[in-house]
Amino acid sequence: QVQFVESGGGLVQPGGSLRLSCGTPGSIFSIYAMSWYRQAPGKQRELVAGITTGGSTKYTDSAKGRFTISRDNAKNMVYLQMNSLSPEDTAVYYCNTDPPIHSYWGQGTQVTVSS
Numbered sequence: 001q002v003q004f005v006e007s008g009g010g011l012v013q014p015g016g017s018l019r020l021s022c023g024t025p026g027s028i029f030s031i032y033a034m035s036w037y038r039q040a041p042g043k044q045r046e047l048v049a050g051i052t053t054g055g056s057t058k059y060t061d062s063a064k065g066r067f068t069i070s071r072d073n074a075k076n077m078v079y080l081q082m083n084s085l086s087p088e089d090t091a092v093y094y095c096n097t098d099p100p101i102h103s104y105w106g107q108g109t110q111v112t113v114s115s
Contacts (some may be wrong), residue, residue, distance in 0.1 A: 002028060002104050004095045009109030012085055020080040020109060022095035028104070029076040030045045035098035036080045037070060038091035038109075049080060050098045062088070 008020040020036065035050035049069040050058045057069055068081040078095050092108040 004104055004106040006093060006095055006106055006109040009093060009111045011112045011114065013115050014086055014113055016085050017081070017083045018085065018111060020081075020082065020093055020095075020111075022078040024076050024078065024095070026076045028097065029071075029073070029078075032097040033077045034071060035093060035100070036067075036078070036093060036095050036109075038093045039090075040088075040091040040103065043091075045094070047098070048093070051078065053096070082111070085111075087113045089113050 002025055005023045006020060008018060010018060012018055031053065033050055033052045036048045037045050037050050039045040048060055048063050049067050051069045051071050059067060066082065066084045070079045071077065082089065088112050090111060092110050094105060094108040096104050
């Protein structure tokens with residue numbers, strides 16, 4: 001059964017940075033666009049940033065200019081560099097295909113932005 005494995009979350013102060021990582025099976029990575037999603041307490045899961053197999057990227061307005069999504073084709077990894085974090089970014093962050101495949105959701109990684 002395929003599940004993505006996210007890592008890199010943690011507690012960070014406002015204005016700080018984190019880099020999230022997502023390991024993917026090679027068979028998935030090579031054929032699907034990938035995205036990072038997040039779910040804050042009491043809210044629906046939402047897309048944050050996406051990247052196609054060719055490297056084209058997209059961001060939500062809240063992520064634009066602060067977050068950078070990237071992929072390492074050799075390692076089958078997807079990354080999310082997050083800068084200038086604010087308490088509003090507090091959420092569980094997940095990676096998945098784009099559009100997401102339900103059975104591929106992993107446990108996510110918790111990001112908490114607090115002073």
